[in-house]
Amino acid sequence: MIRERLLSPYQHGASALHRLPPGLKLGAALACILLIVLLPRNAWGLHAAIAAGLVAVAIASRASLRQLLLRLLLLEPLVIGIALLAVLRPDGSLLFLSMITKSTLCLACMIVLTATTRFSDILDVLRRLHFPALLITSLALTHRFMFVLIEEMQRMMRARRSRTLVEDRAASWSGSSQVAGRLFVRASERAERVYLAMCARGWEQ
Amino acid sequence: MICASLMTCGPLRKTTGCACRAPADSMQKSGFSHTRAGPMHIPDGFIDLQTAAVTAVLAGVGIAIALRDVRRRLPSRRVPLIGLAAAFVFAAQMLNFPVAAGTSGHLIGAVLVCVLLGPAAAVIVMTTVLVLQCLMFADGGVTALGANVLNLGVIAPTVGYAVYTAVRRIGPRGLRTLLLAAGFAAWCSTLAAALACAVQLAASGTVPLNLALPAMSGVHMLIGLGEAVITMLVVAVIARARPELIDGIDSGPMSHRALLTFGGLATLALLVFVAPVASSLPDGLHWVAGRLDFAQRSTTLQSAPFDGYSLEMAVATPGVATVLAGLIGAAIAFAIAWLVARALTPANRSPGTR
Numbered sequence: 022m023i024r025e026r027l028l029s030p031y032q033h034g035a036s037a038l039h040r041l042p043p044g045l046k047l048g049a050a051l052a053c054i055l056l057i058v059l060l061p062r063n064a065w066g067l068h069a070a071i072a073a074g075l076v077a078v079a080i081a082s083r084a085s086l087r088q089l090l091l092r093l094l095l096l097e098p099l100v101i102g103i104a105l106l107a108v109l110r111p112d113g114s115l116l117f118l119s120m121i122t123k124s125t126l127c128l129a130c131m132i133v134l135t136a137t138t139r140f141s142d143i144l145d146v147l148r149r150l151h152f153p154a155l156l157i158t159s160l161a162l163t164h165r166f167m168f169v170l171i172e173e174m175q176r177m178m179r180a181r182r183s184r185t186l187v188e189d190r191a192a193s194w195s196g197s198s199q200v201a202g203r204l205f206v207r208a209s210e211r212a213e214r215v216y217l218a219m220c221a222r223g224w225e226q
Numbered sequence: 227m228i229c230a231s232l233m234t235c236g237p238l239r240k241t242t243g244c245a246c247r248a249p250a251d252s253m254q255k256s257g258f259s260h261t262r263a264g265p266m267h268i269p270d271g272f273i274d275l276q277t278a279a280v281t282a283v284l285a286g287v288g289i290a291i292a293l294r295d296v297r298r299r300l301p302s303r304r305v306p307l308i309g310l311a312a313a314f315v316f317a318a319q320m321l322n323f324p325v326a327a328g329t330s331g332h333l334i335g336a337v338l339v340c341v342l343l344g345p346a347a348a349v350i351v352m353t354t355v356l357v358l359q360c361l362m363f364a365d366g367g368v369t370a371l372g373a374n375v376l377n378l379g380v381i382a383p384t385v386g387y388a389v390y391t392a393v394r395r396i397g398p399r400g401l402r403t404l405l406l407a408a409g410f411a412a413w414c415s416t417l418a419a420a421l422a423c424a425v426q427l428a429a430s431g432t433v434p435l436n437l438a439l440p441a442m443s444g445v446h447m448l449i450g451l452g453e454a455v456i457t458m459l460v461v462a463v464i465a466r467a468r469p470e471l472i473d474g475i476d477s478g479p480m481s482h483r484a485l486l487t488f489g490g491l492a493t494l495a496l497l498v499f500v501a502p503v504a505s506s507l508p509d510g511l512h513w514v515a516g517r518l519d520f521a522q523r524s525t526t527l528q529s530a531p532f533d534g535y536s537l538e539m540a541v542a543t544p545g546v547a548t549v550l551a552g553l554i555g556a557a558i559a560f561a562i563a564w565l566v567a568r569a570l571t572p573a574n575r576s577p578g579t580r
Contacts, residue, residue, distance in 0.1 A: 030362060054270055054368050096364060100269050106433040106441060120432065123271030124367070131364035140362045153293050155305070159354045162309020163316065164362070170310075170317040178321075190324055198456060201318045201333065202463025205342065208314040209471060212307035219306065 028168065030092065030135040038082040043142035044149070050134040054127045062119040068126065075129050084136045092132050093125070100124040140164050162215070166208075174204050266423045266446075267359070267374055270367030274430040281426060282372025285353075288380035292349035300347060308347055311339055312354040323456055331452035336382035336419075337390065337412040338457045341404075342464070342471060345387035352379040373426045377419040386415030401465055402571040404472070405458045409563030412457040413450040414556070420446035447555045454563050462570045 038046075053071070060067055079089055104120045141164070148157050177200045185192065273281075296308070315335040322330040335355075339348040356375050359365040366374045390411035397403035424442035428435035465472050 030364075051368060058271055058275070058369050092364070096269075099267065099365075103269065103272055103427070103432070106427070106437060116432075120271050124269045127270030127367060127369075128364050131361075131368065135362055135364060140358075143361055153289075155293055155296065155308070155350065156289070156354065156357075158305065159309040159312055159350060160358060162306055163312040163354050163358055165313075166310055167313040167316045167358075170313045171320065174317045174320065194323055194455070195459060197321045197323055198459030199463055201321055201456075201460045202467060204317060205311075205314050205460070205464055206468050206471065208310040209307060209468075212310040213303070215306040215310065216303045 028171070030132070031139050032084040032088065032136045034083050034137070036081060036083045036137070038078065038137045043138050044146045046134055046138050047143060047146050050130050053130050057123050057126045057130070060123070062115070065122075068122050071126055072129075075126065075133060079129075079133050079136075082133060082137045084133075089129075089132050089136060093128055096128050097125065100128070166211070166215075169211075170204060170208055173207060174200060177203060266377055266419055267356075267366035268370040268423065268426070270369050272430065272432050273367070273370045273373055273426060275369075277426050277430045278369045278372055281376045285372045285376040285380055288349060288376065288384075289353055292346040292353075292380075295346035296350055299344075304347075307343070308350050309354070311343055311347070312351045312358070315339060315351060315355050316358070318460075323452060325452065331449065331456070333456050333460070334378065334382070334412075334416060334453055336378060337386035337408060337415050337453075338460055340383050340387045340390060340411070341408050341457075341461055345383055348383040348387070349380055352383055355379075373423070377422045377426075381422050382415040382419040385418040386411040389414045400571075401462070402567045404465065405462055405567035405570055406560075406563050408461045409454040409458040409566060410560050413447075413454040413559040413563065416446050416450035416453045417443060417555075420449075443552070447559070451559060451562060454559060455566055458563065458566050458570065 053075075057068075057071060060071075079086060100121060104117050104124070107116045107120060108114060141161070144157060144161055144164070147160075178197075181196050181200065182188075185196070188196070300308075315333075315338075318333050318335060318338075320332070322332060324330045336348060336352055339351045343351065353375050356366060356379050357371070360368060360371050360374070388411075390407045393407035393410055394403055397406065420442045421439065424433075424435070424438035427433045428438045461472070
């Protein structure tokens with residue numbers, strides 16, 4: 022299913038890239054992105070070299086290249102949208118090309134990272150780097166429950182649609198906001214239960 | 227950014243179709259609409275290192291203040307709610323609100339969370355959403371994370387909360403004022419975040435400011451209307467279903483000192499940004515500043531009453547016209563919010579909240 026694949030960027034595998042410590046991978050990805058951002062705009066050779074390196078890493082990870090590309094393509098409109106504003110500058114077209122190249126390379130870098138690293142592992146790295154505990158807790162809870170809430174939202178949308186044969190725009194707005202409102206009520210009720218469960222397992226702030 | 231909120235990547239939903247096809251349809255739809263990037267998420271490569279550093283520091287200060295506030299005021303049984311609320315924002319952003327001709331908008335959620343959880347928790351919730359989007363879905367750049375958190379995580383909720391409390395204080399008690407305040411605050415917060423985004427892009431030399439400001443503010447005045455109406459609709463639903471959630475979770479109104487710190491930070495974020503960056507960068511804002519005679523006018527920033535508009539006043543070429551456009555836009559947004567609030571609260575129904 023498209024939804025499943027797009028919502029979870031991690032692709033299970035046993036390649037050498039998957040087995041590398043997540044801290045190292047995160048550090049390498051950040052260093053790579055910093056390098057790409059810092060490269061001079063007309064260093065096309067270096068950009069091409071990085072692109073080749075990323076493709077090599079992607080192949081070595083044995084992840085589905087089709088999914089990586091699909092993810093990249095879906096994020097690309099945003100990049101092009103911002104870059105279009107730059108075309109109107111004096112040296113616009115070159116700037117446009119260079120920005121799109123840089124952004125795409127950075128995107129590819131993050132996509133390869135998230136395809137081979139679990140988000141919970143990235144969170145562990147952040148925890149060891151002493152990020153604020155409250156932020157880590159809410160990131161972990163969000164990551165744990167966003168799929169649950171998305172499922173819940175889709176169930177509500179499905180129920181609503183199965184009862185709505187003809188729908189105009191106004192009904193669609195009120196319906197979607199009904200779903201959003203109810204979803205928040207359910208999320209807050211779930212938060213109560215999660216708190217009790219966390220306490221039962223010895224959680225302390 | 228511009229394209230994001232008004233664009234659907236997925237196929238256009240035909241809502242008149244038969245019900246039996248709906249489930250598969252909705253699944254596919256949501257899969258696509260999720261990856262449709264959120265508004266104003268700046269990718270890597272559009273922000274230079276100075277801007278990235280300044281915004282990261284400002285965002286860090288904002289998060290630190292919010293974390294301290296949440297730790298002190300939020301009871302520990304509410305801590306999971308922050309994570310759940312962030313997951314809720316994530317899911318709610320996937321809901322489509324059809325506009326016209328196959329385009330659709332979606333919720334940003336900063337003011338909605340503000341109304342429901344209070345400003346400090348809203349900062350943490352929005353930051354959580356942005357960090358997750360960046361690290362898990364590559365939506366928004368890593369080097370631009372500071373800027374994105376500053377715009378959507380710190381500026382949007384604080385500006386929104388300031389407007390929300392101001393309108394609620396002026397108006398009579400009741401659901402109608404609450405909705406009006408939430409709607410107008412949502413519009414203002416969207417615009418403020420867009421203006422901050424435009425300034426950052428310009429300061430990085432990506433887009434000239436005299437182009438970025440009108441383009442971003444123009445588009446986001448429209449996007450903000452959508453955000454306002456969605457926020458009001460959702461708040462109305464929650465106020466009807468569970469009125470105690472509206473003010474119950476937020477542990478009382480925010481203290482004046484915290485509000486001042488917040489408002490000060492939001493203003494500072496925009497002011498501190500423009501001044502040093504303008505003088506230290508060889509290209510970028512300096513280039514624009516030279517053209518627009520920005521250097522002389524930058525002093526007017528200090529005494530300006532409202533950051534968003536004063537910025538426009540100081541920077542845009544036909545300053546007065548832009549300010550006028552902004553004020554007219556605000557008046558229209560306020561009028562629309564008032565009309566929607568009136569439509570949502572029929573006179574015969576007694577409001578459930580104070």
